[in-house]
Amino acid sequence: FVELSLMPGFHFQGNGPDLGGILEARSGIAVGYEFQSGGKMALSFDHRSNADIYAVNPGMETLSLRYTKRF
DSSP: EEEEEEEEEEEETEEEEEEEESEEEEEEEEEEEOOTSSSSEEEEEEEEEEETTTSSSOOOEEEEEEEOOOO
């Protein structure tokens, strides 16, 4: 399977990275496989950015591997 996503959101820095402002957008893609047992494994990549609406826009990328199983 393939998943595509685009999500607006709010970023509160706390102890995390400074992404330049509170309003951010996240876009991503994941490719995965659904096992006969019902479990799913996916490799995903996403990018978070404020699309240059603030003077600072370093962006942030995440690569993850996830496994889900419905109980």
